[in-house]
Amino acid sequence: MKDQLLEELKKLKGITPSEEYRQTSLRLILASRKPATVKTSSSFTLPFFRISGLVAVLGIVLLIAAQKNEVPLKLAGLDEGSLRAEAKELELTLKLAEVTYNPAKNNVATTALQEAAQNDTGHLNTAVIKKEAADLSPKQYINEDIDKALDEASK
């Protein structure tokens, strides 16, 4: 009985849509908009990754080549030769400044030493000290007119 049932079920395979419906339906489906990812993957995503990938590969090649000095970089700011020349010039300037500074300092020091050797402890001489003390004496600042005026006022 089961076999008979299965045979009958297979007969249901005879159910088919009409040809006219099939054609119309397919035409309408294909006339609808295209699958979304076909647009996104082909027109935006893939080119984006292709271009960015290409740029990355070019960058790596340039870096490797620069390291091996196979491709000298022409950019002024990145030119190794010009950078070295600038560095050398800076060193020379510093040395010249030192050369002009050091002799002047040397002369001052020499003069001071010579004076100290000649005068010995002249700057500690008593006469000089007395003279300086006299210069600082308060008598120097006494005004006689004021004194007279004060005396008259006190009488």
Place this chain on the structure above:
Amino acid sequence: MLDGEEQIIARAIRGESSAFGSLYGNYQPQIYRFVYLKVSHREEAEDLTHQVFLSAWQNIHTYREQGYPFSSWLYQIARNKVIDFYRAKKNESSLDAFDPDAFGEKETVTERTELSLGLEHLKKALRGMRPEYQEIIVLRFVEELSLKEVANTLAKTEGAVKLLQHRAIKNLRALLKGSRPS
């Protein structure tokens, strides 16, 4: 399964209408049968089948080869469309939709004692089955898909499909005899 189906699907994913036309030509009849045996109305079956393939065309990029046929993917879309169809119809259902013939109510005692295997009777019996049983019967015995294909389509294990198949046959036989489904 179509010869060179993988390449055809790849071309269809790239947007080639002719490739999708090939897939449509090959699978449309069986999807139509599957839908028709579930909804029982030609116009509704045509409309739903159209929606299935329209959806497939617009979402073909989501199909990924997972070791089972393209048809399984189409059946899954069809199942969802039918579920949506009945959900939408649920609120509209009335006593008019009830067909007593589907349960052999009008059959005579004599007719009930012998299996009536006329195609119309068979279709009515199928209509009276649970959706899950309907699908098993149609996929396994009408479309003659393998257990593996049916399991993939229904997202079940092969063991579960075997069990369901046994119950579905028993249920169908009971319906054909005119008794109520268990």
